[in-house]
Amino acid sequence: MKKPIYMDYQATTPMDPRVLAEMLPWFVEKFGNPASRSHAYGWEAEQAVEKARTQVATLLNADPREIVFTSGATESNNLAIQGVARFYQDKGRHIITPVTEHKAVLDTCRNLEAEGFTVTYLPVKEDGLVDLQQLAEAITAETILVSVMAGNNEIGVVQPLEEIGRLCRQKKVLFHCDAAQGVGKIALDVEAMQIDLLSISGHKIYGPKGVGALYVRRRPRVRLKPIIHGGGHERGMRSGTLPTPLLVGLGSACALAGEEMQAENQRLLSLRQRLLDGILSRLTHVHVNGSLQHRLAGNLNLSFGFVEGESMMMAIKDVAVSSGSACTSASLEPSYVLRALGVSEEQAHTSIRFGLGRFTTIEEIDFTANLVVEAVNRLREMSPLWEMVQDGIDIASIQWASHH
Amino acid sequence: MIYLDHNASSPLRPEVLQGMIPYFGERYGNPSSVHAAGRACRQGVDEARRRLAEQLAVHESQIIFTSGGTEANNLALYGQAARHLFQGHILLSAVEHPSVLQCAERLRRHGIELGRIPVDSAGVVQLDELQAQLRSNTILVAVMQANNETGVVQPVEAIARICRLRGIPLLCDAVQSFAKMEIPFNDWQLSLLSLSAHKFGGPKGIGALVVDKPLAVEPLLSGGGQERGRRSGTENVPGIVGFALAAALAGAERPQRVRQWQEWQKQCEQRLQEAIPEIQIAGQAAERLANTTALLIPGVHGETLVMSLDLEGIAISSGSACASGRSRPSSVLLEMGFDPELATSMVRISMGWNTTEEEMERFTESLIKGIKRLLHW
Amino acid sequence: MAYNDKVLDHYENPRNVGSLDKNDPSVGTGMVGAPACGDVMKLQIRVDEQGIIADAKFKTFGCGSAIASSSLVTEWLKGKNLDEALAIKNQQIADELALPPVKIHCSVLAEDAIKTAISDYRSKQK
Numbered sequence: 004m005k006k007p008i009y010m011d012y013q014a015t016t017p018m019d020p021r022v023l024a025e026m027l028p029w030f031v032e033k034f035g036n037p038a039s040r041s042h043a044y045g046w047e048a049e050q051a052v053e054k055a056r057t058q059v060a061t062l063l064n065a066d067p068r069e070i071v072f073t074s075g076a077t078e079s080n081n082l083a084i085q086g087v088a089r090f091y092q093d094k095g096r097h098i099i100t101p102v103t104e105h106k107a108v109l110d111t112c113r114n115l116e117a118e119g120f121t122v123t124y125l126p127v128k129e130d131g132l133v134d135l136q137q138l139a140e141a142i143t144a145e146t147i148l149v150s151v152m153a154g155n156n157e158i159g160v161v162q163p164l165e166e167i168g169r170l171c172r173q174k175k176v177l178f179h180c181d182a183a184q185g186v187g188k189i190a191l192d193v194e195a196m197q198i199d200l201l202s203i204s205g206h207k208i209y210g211p212k213g214v215g216a217l218y219v220r221r222r223p224r225v226r227l228k229p230i231i232h233g234g235g236h237e238r239g240m241r242s243g244t245l246p247t248p249l250l251v252g253l254g255s256a257c258a259l260a261g262e263e264m265q266a267e268n269q270r271l272l273s274l275r276q277r278l279l280d281g282i283l284s285r286l287t288h289v290h291v292n293g294s295l296q297h298r299l300a301g302n303l304n305l306s307f308g309f310v311e312g313e314s315m316m317m318a319i320k321d322v323a324v325s326s327g328s329a330c331t332s333a334s335l336e337p338s339y340v341l342r343a344l345g346v347s348e349e350q351a352h353t354s355i356r357f358g359l360g361r362f363t364t365i366e367e368i369d370f371t372a373n374l375v376v377e378a379v380n381r382l383r384e385m386s387p388l389w390e391m392v393q394d395g396i397d398i399a400s401i402q403w404a405s406h407h
Numbered sequence: 408m409i410y411l412d413h414n415a416s417s418p419l420r421p422e423v424l425q426g427m428i429p430y431f432g433e434r435y436g437n438p439s440s441v442h443a444a445g446r447a448c449r450q451g452v453d454e455a456r457r458r459l460a461e462q463l464a465v466h467e468s469q470i471i472f473t474s475g476g477t478e479a480n481n482l483a484l485y486g487q488a489a490r491h492l493f494q495g496h497i498l499l500s501a502v503e504h505p506s507v508l509q510c511a512e513r514l515r516r517h518g519i520e521l522g523r524i525p526v527d528s529a530g531v532v533q534l535d536e537l538q539a540q541l542r543s544n545t546i547l548v549a550v551m552q553a554n555n556e557t558g559v560v561q562p563v564e565a566i567a568r569i570c571r572l573r574g575i576p577l578l579c580d581a582v583q584s585f586a587k588m589e590i591p592f593n594d595w596q597l598s599l600l601s602l603s604a605h606k607f608g609g610p611k612g613i614g615a616l617v618v619d620k621p622l623a624v625e626p627l628l629s630g631g632g633q634e635r636g637r638r639s640g641t642e643n644v645p646g647i648v649g650f651a652l653a654a655a656l657a658g659a660e661r662p663q664r665v666r667q668w669q670e671w672q673k674q675c676e677q678r679l680q681e682a683i684p685e686i687q688i689a690g691q692a693a694e695r696l697a698n699t700t701a702l703l704i705p706g707v708h709g710e711t712l713v714m715s716l717d718l719e720g721i722a723i724s725s726g727s728a729c730a731s732g733r734s735r736p737s738s739v740l741l742e743m744g745f746d747p748e749l750a751t752s753m754v755r756i757s758m759g760w761n762t763t764e765e766e767m768e769r770f771t772e773s774l775i776k777g778i779k780r781l782l783h784w
Numbered sequence: 785m786a787y788n789d790k791v792l793d794h795y796e797n798p799r800n801v802g803s804l805d806k807n808d809p810s811v812g813t814g815m816v817g818a819p820a821c822g823d824v825m826k827l828q829i830r831v832d833e834q835g836i837i838a839d840a841k842f843k844t845f846g847c848g849s850a851i852a853s854s855s856l857v858t859e860w861l862k863g864k865n866l867d868e869a870l871a872i873k874n875q876q877i878a879d880e881l882a883l884p885p886v887k888i889h890c891s892v893l894a895e896d897a898i899k900t901a902i903s904d905y906r907s908k909q910k
Contacts, residue, residue, distance in 0.1 A: 213643025233506025246612030
């Protein structure tokens with residue numbers, strides 16, 4: 004078993020070697036600019052780009068003409084939200100998005116507030132899911148866009164996209180879905196789910212970094228104001244030379260995900276269960292953050308009571324995971340996603356995200372479970388809070404002195 | 408196969424790909440992750456940024472990596488306009504790249520006033536016009552270092568001096584000129600500089616905006632706060648690594664390459680004009696990039712000539728690659744005062760890092776034959 | 785999280801983890817921080833008849849720097865009198881462990897823990 008073990012598949016995924024193999028010829032031998040229409044180098048590049056476009060579209064049950072290539076999901080999210088807001092602002096200036104969205108969605112919305120848009124940041128239920136009733140009530144005559152992610156990057160919770168899509172269509176509001184964490188992991192069908200715009204990332208699905216896509220519905224047609232102008236590539240929605248190798252990689256990653264998703268999800272679910280069982284059978288005071296039922300198969304987010312997340316990461320440094328603890332971020336604020344679920348700050352500081360994926364093995368799961376149990380026991384021995392709990396003291400009853 | 412369309416896109420250098428490969432393989436982390444896999448990628452990004460900064464003689468914090476030259480130009484223009492709440496005046500040369508022209512056009516609809524500095528018949532920005540058009544509310548001037556279609560070099564140093572005296576930031580689009588010319592960002596006191604890796608042997612999908620230290624830039628893309636909050640989105644690590652590698656190689660080889668290109672350019676142009684005296688060279692009276700020649704051939708349709716050469720395995724272009732299949736005459740040539748009819752005869756030859764003398768000789772002969780065939784000589 | 789070797793050493797081999805009897809009159813206990821902030825430090829000292837710190841123990845809920853800071857001060861405290869112990873400043877701790885700016889608060893917490901433990905001991909002597 005190779006160490007360190009990578010268990011951070013929601014941060015990024017290794018490229019699938021099959022994807023890289025598809026990309027390689029497009030770097031050196033087939034290097035044309037797909038916009039060069041007058042020589043063979045340009046033509047073959049253009050053909051490769053169109054094949055990739057079809058591969059991406061197929062995975063979503065979309066038409067290739069509905070796919071706009073971008074530099075990644077951050078750009079896709081910015082393009083979808085800014086683009087819709089600026090195009091439809093005469094129709095209304097209200098946007099709804101849950102508080103647990105990715106920063107690329109939340110910050111884009113915040114910037115629009117400065118431009119005079121109103122944004123409703125929708126709370127989520129304790130399991131991380133959007134309350135459909137609440138969403139329905141939040142939609143007003145002014146609402147032009149609802150943006151809800153497919154799978155959450157921290158807690159893996161999968162939102163009821165079909166219900167949200169139905170509601171949005173009923174109320175004649177556009178529905179954007181940040182599916183950076185959903186594409187290739189859950190079955191997405193833009194028709195069945197009535198999704199109008201959908202963001203895709205390459206490097207979250209075993210494809211390359213620096214590439215993504217935005218699905219933009221043609222019927223009924225969704226219009227956008229572009230962010231990046233010049234040259235008029237991507238039907239004017241996104242200018243800039245198309246990076247053929249990266250697009251080939253994205254297409255190939257989508258094709259592989261489509262073929263393997265079902266079997267892969269079964270495998271990941273059983274691995275995740277094994278990890279969870281291995282931990283819960285030997286440790287108390289472990290809490291699963293977010294719905295376990297409506298969740299990406301490759302995500303497990305656990306809070307280990309009385310053990311601070313960053314010290315936990317150090318203790319299991321042979322396994323690459325991430326933590327919702329403030330100590331792993333520059334902000335000193337614990338995860339806003341966990342806070343939105345009503346998880347206490349204390350519990351947020353003790354959270355660890357295990358991200359499982361295509362290359363995770365059963366040996367790695369068992370090794371991780373053992374390491375986690377060992378580390379938690381060791382750190383609890385060192386934890387004054389654990390000592391107090393053992394002494395029967397209710398930690399919540401204590402008046403803690405400082406809040407920094 | 409002779410590829411002479413490097414201004415559209417240059418092939419990736421194999422040694423650059425070799426340097427990128429580890430980041431497609433074992434170094435796959437997210438640079439924002441704190442664990443070892445993330446840190447290995449962060450290191451790759453930091454090291455690339457440091458080397459590029461060193462080469463440009465700027466501080467690392469002055470480099471914002473983007474998805475390419477188009478995004479860099481958009482970030483520069485939007486970033487300044489937004490900082491001034493979309494009020495004020497932006498002055499552009501009339502021959503800027505579409506990513507500058509079209510972005511500026513969009514800003515106009517936000518409330519920005521636009522001015523265009525004309526070029527003379529050689530394609531050079533007229534300094535007295537620039538002086539005359541500067542206003543008290545001018546927030547940005549944008550002049551490219553060298554034109555992508557004609558290779559004509561602009562007097563950026565002089566323009567920078569004028570702008571500096573007036574305290575107005577200057578955006579210099581160096582997408583075509585980087586690795587072909589000196590870019591003394593500090594000495595000229597430029598404010599913003601756009602770069603794109605795939606024009607000099609680096610990968611597609613990566614570029615940069617270099618920013619003068621005290622200059623704030625409003626981001627185009629919001630999110631995770633990468634690039635010091637000025638450009639969000641997970642870093643394209645292999646792209647960034649490849650960019651720095653290609654820049655280093657191109658930088659080191661520049662003096663020798665430029666000397667060769669100059670010689671081959673001269674030979675090719677002389678030979679062409681001897682064989683077909685009607686041929687004109689756009690911007691011939693101006694300083695031009697050593698790798699670029701834009702030919703105007705009365706009586707020939709540029710597109711047709713390009714197609715016929717393609718059948719012989721030669722790739723050149725009939726204009727800018729960005730114009731997606733258009734067959735309109737180049738606006739750059741029209742700005743230079745060429746007749747629209749003549750402008751449609753334009754073909755562009757652009758050499759690159761792997762062009763050889765022998766290729767240029769073979770190409771020149773094929774081109775002459777091709778033109779003669781079309782002219783029914 | 786690229787820690788230097790000293791932090792890693794204290795984190796992996798923490799010195800003086802444990803507890804002293806907090807009801808013992810010769811023991812001073814300092815508990816600082818808060819779970820909601822992500823760090824809680826408990827520092828205990830045993831002071832002998834000569835007023836010298838004979839033993840020091842800690843337990844810490846917190847990141848690697850917090851654990852290392854508390855482990856380090858338990859080493860430093862032993863053998864010092866109370867005035868010398870009070871002279872330990874957070875900057876010394878931060879310097880010794882080469883803490884990055886975002887981790888300076890860990891050293892502040894450790895200094896607070898020393899002060900609180902000594903003041904607890906002194907209040908017991910009254």
